[in-house]
Amino acid sequence: KVNMGYVSNIIEENSNGTDVIIDRIYRSRTRQGLYTPDEDITGQPYNGDLQVNPVDIEKNAGMRKSNLENFSGRVNFQVKNVIKGLTLDVIGWRNQSAYNSETHNRSIFWYGRTKNTVRFRLNDPNSIAIAKARGYQNNLQSYLTYNFNIGEAHQLTVMQGGSYEEYRNDRVDASAQNMINNDAFSINYGDPLTIKSFQTIETWAMASAFGRLNYGFRNKYLLEASYRYDGSSRLAPESRWQLFPSFSGAWRIGEEPFLKNSLFFLNELKLRGSWGQLGNGSPLGLYPYIPLLTSGLSTNDNLVFNNTRTQYIYQSVLASPSVTWETVQQSNIGVDISLLTNRLSLTADYYVKKNKDMLAALNLPSMIGVDLPFFNVGELKSWGYELDLKWKDRIGSLSYNIGVNFSDNQNKLLKYEGRNVINTNSAELGGITPLLEGYPLNTVWGYRTNGYFQNQQEADDYRAKIKHPGGFPVKSGPGDIRYIDVNGDNEINVGNATPENHGDLVYLGTADARYAYGFNIGLNWKGFDFSVFFQGVLQRKFLIDINTMAPFVATSNMPWTIHLDRWTPDNPDAYFPRMYQTASFNYLPSDKWAQNGNYLRLKNLQLGYNVPVKKHFIKDLRIYVSGQDLWETSKVLSVFDPEVRNGVGAVTYPFYRTVSFGINLLL
Numbered sequence: 001k002v003n004m005g006y007v008s009n010i011i012e013e014n015s016n017g018t019d020v021i022i023d024r025i026y027r028s029r030t031r032q033g034l035y036t037p038d039e040d041i042t043g044q045p046y047n048g049d050l051q052v053n054p055v056d057i058e059k060n061a062g063m064r065k066s067n068l069e070n071f072s073g074r075v076n077f078q079v080k081n082v083i084k085g086l087t088l089d090v091i092g093w094r095n096q097s098a099y100n101s102e103t104h105n106r107s108i109f110w111y112g113r114t115k116n117t118v119r120f121r122l123n124d125p126n127s128i129a130i131a132k133a134r135g136y137q138n139n140l141q142s143y144l145t146y147n148f149n150i151g152e153a154h155q156l157t158v159m160q161g162g163s164y165e166e167y168r169n170d171r172v173d174a175s176a177q178n179m180i181n182n183d184a185f186s187i188n189y190g191d192p193l194t195i196k197s198f199q200t201i202e203t204w205a206m207a208s209a210f211g212r213l214n215y216g217f218r219n220k221y222l223l224e225a226s227y228r229y230d231g232s233s234r235l236a237p238e239s240r241w242q243l244f245p246s247f248s249g250a251w252r253i254g255e256e257p258f259l260k261n262s263l264f265f266l267n268e269l270k271l272r273g274s275w276g277q278l279g280n281g282s283p284l285g286l287y288p289y290i291p292l293l294t295s296g297l298s299t300n301d302n303l304v305f306n307n308t309r310t311q312y313i314y315q316s317v318l319a320s321p322s323v324t325w326e327t328v329q330q331s332n333i334g335v336d337i338s339l340l341t342n343r344l345s346l347t348a349d350y351y352v353k354k355n356k357d358m359l360a361a362l363n364l365p366s367m368i369g370v371d372l373p374f375f376n377v378g379e380l381k382s383w384g385y386e387l388d389l390k391w392k393d394r395i396g397s398l399s400y401n402i403g404v405n406f407s408d409n410q411n412k413l414l415k416y417e418g419r420n421v422i423n424t425n426s427a428e429l430g431g432i433t434p435l436l437e438g439y440p441l442n443t444v445w446g447y448r449t450n451g452y453f454q455n456q457q458e459a460d461d462y463r464a465k466i467k468h469p470g471g472f473p474v475k476s477g478p479g480d481i482r483y484i485d486v487n488g489d490n491e492i493n494v495g496n497a498t499p500e501n502h503g504d505l506v507y508l509g510t511a512d513a514r515y516a517y518g519f520n521i522g523l524n525w526k527g528f529d530f531s532v533f534f535q536g537v538l539q540r541k542f543l544i545d546i547n548t549m550a551p552f553v554a555t556s557n558m559p560w561t562i563h564l565d566r567w568t569p570d571n572p573d574a575y576f577p578r579m580y581q582t583a584s585f586n587y588l589p590s591d592k593w594a595q596n597g598n599y600l601r602l603k604n605l606q607l608g609y610n611v612p613v614k615k616h617f618i619k620d621l622r623i624y625v626s627g628q629d630l631w632e633t634s635k636v637l638s639v640f641d642p643e644v645r646n647g648v649g650a651v652t653y654p655f656y657r658t659v660s661f662g663i664n665l666l667l
Contacts (some may be wrong), residue, residue, distance in 0.1 A: 008667035024054035048110025066101035135169030159361025169261035246276025384409035446589035479567035509541030540597030545649030599634035599642035
């Protein structure tokens with residue numbers, strides 16, 4: 001069997017990306033016209049005397065064009081009954097890719113009344129960047145499977161195989177600045193002192209031996225034992241190979257006579273259990289155990305030797321020669337139940353997973369001077385459960401199905417060898433702490449608050465008692481946030497920013513979702529079909545970028561409509577505090593700003609109809625209309641989607657809903 005495919009992904013976009021344009025459209029103060037007035041003598045059509053013009057950027061700042069082509073081929077070769085019961089499978093596939101991109105950054109200048117004054121500039125100097133890459137990934141695996149029985153009671157399957165996978169990508173990047181004009185872009189037209197080129201070669205390989213033994217007794221007692229012996233080029237030779245075993249068993253208790261003959265409504269009852277290990281090396285770089293050297297080339301901005309460009313060599317990342325596999329060990333118990341002629345079914349699972357020798361970056365002081373690779377620095381425990389309940393039936397010509405699912409997933413970092421500190425920089429990592437021993441991943445920390453000062457006397461009394469090293473407003477007053485002195489030391493601080501001494505910071509939750517649920521309904525009636533799917537989350541916390549929440553933290557920004565709900569004497573319980581310039585003090589991470597990420601969403605709705613047709617020419621004809629993300633309810637700030645990442649800001653691409661119409665035709 002041979003499968004082949006080809007995909008070409010062509011993208012044309014603004015060379016500055018969407019972030020700059022969206023940020024300026026949403027946040028630029030409307031204090032200037034889009035176009036220059038008729039009296040303008042600079043010749044520029046778009047006005048930019050007070051701030052950059054996002055429409056001018058979108059139309060004239062340049063383009064980035066890229067094309068990623070992927071050609072894939074897969075061959076499956078199978079020989080049955082090499083000897084009776086023995087099957088040989090050989091599978092090989094290759095993915096070949098080619099990537100090309102070219103970026104033109106055009107210079108834009110926004111003048112004052114005359115060209116003698118440049119108020120703002122973008123892409124100065126203008127530049128070009130070109131990238132070309134070719135890569136491939138090969139995978140070859142072969143295995144033998146032997147099925148046999150011993151008498152009528154014992155069923156056995158033995159499988160043994162091996163695989164080899166390799167990857168290589170060759171890429172060349174080139175760039176230049178100062179084109180001879182703003183419309184002709186070529187490396188040849190750039191200033192010779194600015195021309196740079198880079199070559200990148202990425203390779204990795206992985207080899208594996210694997211096997212499995214299955215045993216069944218009267219199709220009631222099922223056992224399985226398997227192994228993988230994996231070797232990765234990402235690891236040093238002495239740490240490259242590791243064995244990962246797995247075991248599982250099941251008891252089809254519903255087949256036992258004492259249940260099968262007495263509970264007529266029971267169709268299936270199976271108890272399951274498993275334990276296994278797998279290796280995870282994906283967080284590793286390509287050669288983390290080798291101290292690689294990186295080259296650079298001085299430009300006309302940093303010429304140091306007789307105005308001559310100079311090559312320099314340096315080590316940018318520390319080596320980690322002792323790094324080894326991260327072992328993911330998981331135990332699971334579960335039950336499968338089917339009742340009432342298989343109309344009602346329930347699947348339930350509970351698992352405990354441990355990531356031993358967890359691969360993560362160390363949090364070390366910045367005095368190290370180089371970047372750090374991933375090390376085996378911790379141990380993570382995860383646990384949770386999943387429930388899936390389904391009902392299907394028919395009433396006359398109407399068939400229907402209903403499904404409900406619910407799950408909860410928790411984790412805790414049991415051990416971490418890096419600096420165990422709380423992230424107190426709200427601009428870094430969206431304000432979350434990714435790794436903190438004794439806590440879940442991606443924790444959210446902040447201050448507790450107690451509303452606003454409602455009059456000047458309240459503010460003065462507070463300032464007389466409480467110190468804040470971050471600085472109060474020049475004269476805090478009514479409408480400013482009151483932070484709570486949790487530890488009672490008369491000072492708002494973070495202590496040592498550690499779990500043992502976190503000052504007035506409190507744990508607010510985690511940015512990872514818990515208590516995920518969903519339910520779906522499907523109907524079929526005389527050629528019509530209808531389906532609807534809802535999903536939601538019951539617990540999640542995340543922070544919004546402080547520069548988005550604080551409307552005047554930069555002079556060029558303007559508030560959003562959400563900021564209309566601000567504190568005034570007539571609106572003392574407003575969502576936002578009083579408004580004034582650079583009021584970042586009021587927007588520190590806290591329980592005031594930690595968003596409640598709970599939501600319920602109509603994820604998908606579809607209505608279709610199978611048109612009756614003559615089967616001579618057309619086998620099936622179906623028309624449908626489908627909607628995606630049509631509705632939701634959430635307590636998240638209204639301008640943001642509840643599923644956004646932590647640290648989301650004004651530059652986030654707007655959320656959109658999708659309605660599509662289609663025809664499925666089978667000839």
